[in-house]
Amino acid sequence: MKIIKILTMVFIFFLSNTTISFSLIEVDITRGNINPLPIAVSPLSQDIKSKKISQDSLNLEDLGLEISKVIENNLKTSGLFNPLSKDAFLQKPDIAHLKPRFEDWSLIKAQALITGKVLIENEKLKVEFRLWDVLAAREMLALAFTTVPSNWRRVGHIITDKVYERLTGEKGYFDTRIIYVAEEGPKTQRVKKLAIMDQDGFNNKYLTLGNELVLTPRFNPTNQMVTYLSYFKNLPRVYLLDIETGIQEVVGDFPGMTFAPRFSPDGKKIIMSFAKDGNSDIYTMDLENRIVEQITKHPSIDTSPSYSPDGKYITFNSDRSGFQQIYLMKSDGSDVKRISFGNGIYGTPVWSPRGDLIAFTKLHKGKFYIGVMRIDGKGERLLTENFYQEAPSWSPNGRVIIFYRETKTDKKGEGFTAKLWSIDLTGYNERLVETETDASDPSWSSLLSN
Amino acid sequence: MILNKILKNTFIVIIFGLVVSACATKKTSTSTSAKIDSQLQGDVYIGSDTVGELAKGVPDRVFFATNESILTTKSRDTLRKQAAWLRENADVNVVVEGHADERGTREYNLALGERRANAAKDYLMTYGISADRISVISYGKERPVDPGSNPLSWSKNRRSVTVKAN
Numbered sequence: 001m002k003i004i005k006i007l008t009m010v011f012i013f014f015l016s017n018t019t020i021s022f023s024l025i026e027v028d029i030t031r032g033n034i035n036p037l038p039i040a041v042s043p044l045s046q047d048i049k050s051k052k053i054s055q056d057s058l059n060l061e062d063l064g065l066e067i068s069k070v071i072e073n074n075l076k077t078s079g080l081f082n083p084l085s086k087d088a089f090l091q092k093p094d095i096a097h098l099k100p101r102f103e104d105w106s107l108i109k110a111q112a113l114i115t116g117k118v119l120i121e122n123e124k125l126k127v128e129f130r131l132w133d134v135l136a137a138r139e140m141l142a143l144a145f146t147t148v149p150s151n152w153r154r155v156g157h158i159i160t161d162k163v164y165e166r167l168t169g170e171k172g173y174f175d176t177r178i179i180y181v182a183e184e185g186p187k188t189q190r191v192k193k194l195a196i197m198d199q200d201g202f203n204n205k206y207l208t209l210g211n212e213l214v215l216t217p218r219f220n221p222t223n224q225m226v227t228y229l230s231y232f233k234n235l236p237r238v239y240l241l242d243i244e245t246g247i248q249e250v251v252g253d254f255p256g257m258t259f260a261p262r263f264s265p266d267g268k269k270i271i272m273s274f275a276k277d278g279n280s281d282i283y284t285m286d287l288e289n290r291i292v293e294q295i296t297k298h299p300s301i302d303t304s305p306s307y308s309p310d311g312k313y314i315t316f317n318s319d320r321s322g323f324q325q326i327y328l329m330k331s332d333g334s335d336v337k338r339i340s341f342g343n344g345i346y347g348t349p350v351w352s353p354r355g356d357l358i359a360f361t362k363l364h365k366g367k368f369y370i371g372v373m374r375i376d377g378k379g380e381r382l383l384t385e386n387f388y389q390e391a392p393s394w395s396p397n398g399r400v401i402i403f404y405r406e407t408k409t410d411k412k413g414e415g416f417t418a419k420l421w422s423i424d425l426t427g428y429n430e431r432l433v434e435t436e437t438d439a440s441d442p443s444w445s446s447l448l449s450n
Numbered sequence: 451m452i453l454n455k456i457l458k459n460t461f462i463v464i465i466f467g468l469v470v471s472a473c474a475t476k477k478t479s480t481s482t483s484a485k486i487d488s489q490l491q492g493d494v495y496i497g498s499d500t501v502g503e504l505a506k507g508v509p510d511r512v513f514f515a516t517n518e519s520i521l522t523t524k525s526r527d528t529l530r531k532q533a534a535w536l537r538e539n540a541d542v543n544v545v546v547e548g549h550a551d552e553r554g555t556r557e558y559n560l561a562l563g564e565r566r567a568n569a570a571k572d573y574l575m576t577y578g579i580s581a582d583r584i585s586v587i588s589y590g591k592e593r594p595v596d597p598g599s600n601p602l603s604w605s606k607n608r609r610s611v612t613v614k615a616n
Contacts, residue, residue, distance in 0.1 A: 187597035213592055215556060229560075234587065236560070257564055257588055260557040273561060275588065278519070278568030280561035301561040317558055323517070324558050347555030361555050387599075390555050408599060416599070441556070 027080050027167045036082040037167070038109050039075060043068045043086065044116035044129065045094035053120045058149055064093065064118050067127070070156025071114060071163070073200060074174045077422075078164065079429035084110055097130065102137040110134050114163060118155075125149040129159050131166055141166045153202055158449055173395035174199060177445045178402065179217045179226055182206060183418055183438040192440075194228060196243065199444075201434045207241065216391075216441050217241075220263040223445040227251065227261040227270050238272050240287075252285045252292055260303045265311045271295070273303040282316055282333075295333040306351045306358075307331065308375075315339075315349040315358050315375075326360055328375065339377030344369075348390055351375075353446075354398035357425075361390040361403075370403050372425065383427045396446045399425050402433065404440040494522055495605035500595045504544075504612050508535045511611040512570060516553070516604075519565040521573055529570060532612055533577030543615040546570045548588045549595075551604035556590060563588030563610075570610040585615065 027037055044064030046054070054063040068086075075081035090104040097115035105113050116129035128144035143162055147155065154175055161172030182195040192214050194207040207226075208214055217228035226241045230248075238251040238258040252258065254274050261272040268287055273280045282296040282305045296302040300320035307314055311331060318327050326340035326349045340346040344364025351358055352372075362369040362382065368389045371382040389405035402422045409415035418440050420433035433442075489497035495513040504510040509532075512525035521529065536542060548567030550559035567586035575581055596603040 188594055190592065213589075215592070236587065257560070259560045273557070275561055275564040278565040278572070280564065301558065301565065303561050304555070304557045317555070319517075319558075324555070347558050363553065363555075366553075388552065416597075 026169075036080055037111055038084055039081045039112040039114065040084045040089060040105055040108065040110035040134075041068045041072045041075070041086075042089060042091070042096050042113065042115045043093045044118045044127065045092075045097055046118045050118065050120045054118075054149065057120070058152065060152075063120075063152060064116070067116070067118065067152060067156045067159070068114070070153055070200070071160050074157065074160040075163070077200070077431060079424060080164075080168065084108055100132055100134075102132075102134050105132075105134045112140075112163075112167065114159070116159070120149055123149065125152060125155065127155050127159075129162075131163050153198065154448070157199070161447070161449075170399065171397045171447065173397050173400060173444075173447070175448050176396060177223065177448070178420070178433070178442050179207075179219060179445070180404075180420060180435070180442040181214060181217065181440045182435065183440055184210075187416065194226070194241070195435075195437075195439070197435070204436055207243065207246070216260065218262050218443045219445045220267040221265060221446060222267060223448060225263075225267075226443075227263060227272075229259045229261065238270065240270070252283075252290070254283075254292075258283075260305065262306055264307050265309050271305045271307065271314065273305070282314070295331075296329075296336075297333075304348050306349055308351050309353055309355045313351075313375075315351055317347050317349060324363075326358065326373075326377070339375070340373065340380075341377060342380050348392065350392055350394060352394050352398045353396055357398070359392040359394060359401055361392065370401060370423070372401075381427070383423050383425070384421075384430060389421070391441050393442050393444045395422075395444050401425065402442045402444055404442060489602060490605055491522070491524075493601065493605055494524075495602075495608070496524060497606075500606050502611075504532055504614070505535045505539070508532055510613065511609045513605060514566055514608040514610075516551070516608065517562070519562070519569045521569055525570075526573060529573045530577055533574050533579050536574070536579050536583070537577075541616075543583045543585070544574075544612050545615045546574075546584060546586045547593075547611045547613060548586065549593060549607055549609050549611070550591045551607040552591045552594065552599065553604060554591065560588050560590035563590045566608075566610045570612065574612075 044067050046064040054060055060066050072083040075083050088108045091101055097117050111134055113132040113134050119126040124146050126146050130139055131141040133140050157175035160174040164172035176199045177196055179196045182193045183190055185191045191210045193210040194214050194217050197204040213231040215229040217226045230239045236257045238261040239248050240251050241248045251270055256276040258272050258274050261270050269284045271284045274283045279299055280301045280303050282302045283294050285292045298320055300318055302318045304317040305314050314331055315328050324345040324347050325338050326346045327338050329336040344362050346360050346362050348361045349358045357372045359372050362371055367385050369382040370384050370392050373380040386405050392401045392403045400422050405421050406416050406418045409417055418438040420439045420442050422433055423430040494515050502510045509528045512528050546567040548563035550562045571584045571586050594607040596606045
């Protein structure tokens with residue numbers, strides 16, 4: 001439970017949410033944003049004594065400045081904000097935090113301003129921040145919280161989430177992590193390891209050594225456990241990994257390959273495919289009582305199951321029509337119906353956390369697409385096209401999709417690189433997500449602090 | 451006027467260059483496609499590159515069409531040879547490894563590889579090899595034998611390979 005403790009920060013809301021109404025600033029996230037909101041992120045101020053401590057214990061010259069950079073980077077990657085250069089700031093951080101001189105900030109065209117203060121005392125990091133509406137000359141949000149100093153990057157993420165929520169009206173996705181498969185080596189002998197990192201690519205950690213092939217890791221709802229496919233002892237099986245203890249266990253006792261695992265939304269079951277005698281069907285296993293249930297029973301391939309957020313339905317991939325298509329059924333396996341009818345073949349359906357959309361991979365005329373459709377199969381929208389890409393995973397607020405893409409690095413098409421990419425649901429703001437090694441099969445966690 | 455002359459000459463050179471390179475492209479593409487044609491039947495690989503031996507004179511692998519797990523006449527011939535050899539060498543157990551090419555989603559391809567390996571296993575069984583001597587494993591698209599991204603490479607990767615387990 002150590003990680004839980006570290007992950008769950010102590011929030012002390014001693015300043016109040018002031019002036020909810022009459023705000024002039026509003027950010028619309030439902031369309032591609034051509035005019036990102038100009039925002040100034042003042043370095044968080046820090047007194048000399050506390051600065052000395054953070055220099056010694058965290059090896060950071062200026063902790064307040066570093067946290068503000070985390071926030072700026074998050075805001076910039078969202079595509080909705082345009083963080084202004086600090087060189088143009090006229091007001092000192094400590095004074096700005098007390099009462100900004102709004103004329104100074106509007107002079108540099110800032111419409112919103114973030115100020116803050118950090119303090120390290122008794123091995124605790126105390127942070128407070130304020131969000132200001134520059135044009136209306138008023139405070140929009142003020143919060144403070146306490147955590148352990150080593151969590152300082154998360155402080156930046158949490159502040160971004162609060163600012164994002166206040167300005168867009170929707171939950172953020174910055175205090176989150178990505179689990180993925182780190183890849184190295186030639187295509188014919190690829191070495192794959194499980195890896196986990198913060199959403200912005202920092203704090204990368206490898207969870208397996210690469211001795212056996214691992215694929216398709218997915219978080220449980222509390223982000224403590226991961227289910228994935230491992231070829232341990234050359235037996236491809238679904239495993240469960242406790243991130244905190246590092247303990248791994250095989251899921252169930254199936255006489256054959258199990259694969260394509262995901263958690264149910266309540267985290268109590270794992271849903272997966274079990275392949276036997278050339279036929280793959282969908283099964284669930286209850287993690288508490290170990291009861292196994294067969295959900296589909298069909299001579300075709302049924303795989304890639306994903307629950308609706310309320311747990312009542314399952315979307316999955318089947319070739320019962322002759323080719324890979326996307327299907328929907330009740331969670332007991334009844335009322336199966338096909339929902340993908342466009343040109344091409346469809347795979348990897350993933351239900352959006354908001355419940356209204358299904359993300360998928362589509363292969364048509366030699367190109368791979370990441371797209372979304374409504375749960376009735378209508379309103380198909382392709383977000384991105386490439387030579388090879390798949391495995392969409394939703395940000396917890398359902399606004400961004402992360403996936404992976406292989407890019408050829410020579411004309412013969414033999415060299416290649418696999419990387420994680422993200423794109424907004426709007427189809428705009430496509431971005432490379434930096435990783436130390438090549439990467440595939442990303443899975444986005446839910447918000448760590450909630 | 452000198453500039454004009456230079457431009458003219460450059461223009462001629464460019465045209466010449468285009469003609470030459472057009473010829474070059476055409477030449478290579480015909481020879482490449484002829485080479486591919488001789489190694490593919492439909493889109494099933496029929497060449498001998500990458501094919502190893504389970505035993506002397508017994509090929510170790512069979513190839514499949516895109517998205518298919520149906521055994522071709524040639525594949526059945528290969529598997530009958532494997533079965534004959536296995537009948538004579540009753541102490542040998544085998545693993546049939548099923549593979550897919552990269553043109554499909556990862557999870558579906560794992561299922562497809564398993565389906566292909568089982569197609570080969572079933573055929574070996576109909577020629578008298580008992581099920582407990584044959585195990586199957588699917589690698590999906592994780593272990594291509596040819597790293598290329600072109601129809602010929604993909605055809606070599608859509609395969610099931612019979613390997614000795616002991």
